[in-house]
Amino acid sequence: MRRAVVTAASTSTLIVLLLALKPHHTAGPVGDAAQPGVAPAPTPTGRPHKGAHPADGTFTGAPIRTTYGTVQVAATVKAGTLTAVKVLRAPSGNGRDREIAGYAVPRLTQEALSVHSAHIDAVSGASYTSAGYIRSLQSALDRAGV
């Protein structure tokens, strides 16, 4: 993640994949790989794994291009269970908006926004980026054999 590089160890980001609270009804990019209610995440009970234990280790997922930028995650697997997901690349930037002072009240601005130059920290609304996380994570899990 670019910001993590800029500010070194003072920044941490954790992406957690889970919850069927509001499932996507549209077909997701990973299709059948994710079933409603099955959370490929570090639940205490873990996740059923196929066959013999896959190798422990950290597996880097493929970089996934989303409309908000490239997303790439690394998955750490222990004893067939996903124990951590680290975000290697995420579509947020840091730099252009240093001149913006802190605001006591939220401001709404409408700008000529190309997503790649928007320098935003997060997006409210459609979570296209989420699909990127899921796809990159899935590819990392595929490499891990989980």
Add this chain to the structure above:
Amino acid sequence: MGTVFSFDIHDARTAAIDAALSDAVAWLHHVDEVFSTYRSDSTISRLARGEIALDACSSEVREVLDRCARAARATEGWFSPTPGGALDPSGLVKGWAIERAWQMLREAGAHHVCVNGGGDLQLSGESAPGTPWRIGIAHPLRPGELYAVVTGNDLAVATSGTAERGAHILDPHTGAPAAGLASVTVVGSRLTPTDVYATAAFAMGERAEDWLEHLDGHEGFAVLPDGRSWRTRGFPGRFADT
């Protein structure tokens, strides 16, 4: 497929924050186990089937249902914990779970935190020293584009719309999918009410503008199906009025 939650913490790392982060993740899994309507063994599913009584439920279940009842009153019925006729408090649970996770991190000493659950956000502090958070609002009609940016320090931001999952919010009064707005974003201080108000405003459609204008402590803006937009008067900033 579930929802993606992310924690973006811009404080110096401490053992307390690390522990709180683990606790927050465990909390979200716990919420899923208790409240998911997609798990037949969840407390909510069993409650909906009448297998257990409300008295037998945990205090958090009773708290959520109590908040749902208050939310229904506050929104004149436009938010409903029984949107399709059956008990489904999901519309409140997600924001409530995110707000609680954010609070856990705050209590552990993390001041600059953004918790994002599928595009609904609770955040505090700054993105970087002297730099407020910048939250893009997805353009509901043009996938991949942003319609606007909300800038601030301590906010809850929730957007309801058709972009992510198609028409999924029902008008509780008619049972038909709400279609008056392409999306509506509500900004407040705490995500539990803010998310509920966004859901209710979306169900209201055209009436949401007047309702949000008179809602204390919250501001909102909406994009209409034809691409025009409106916002409440309390929303400062540059914005092309239409």
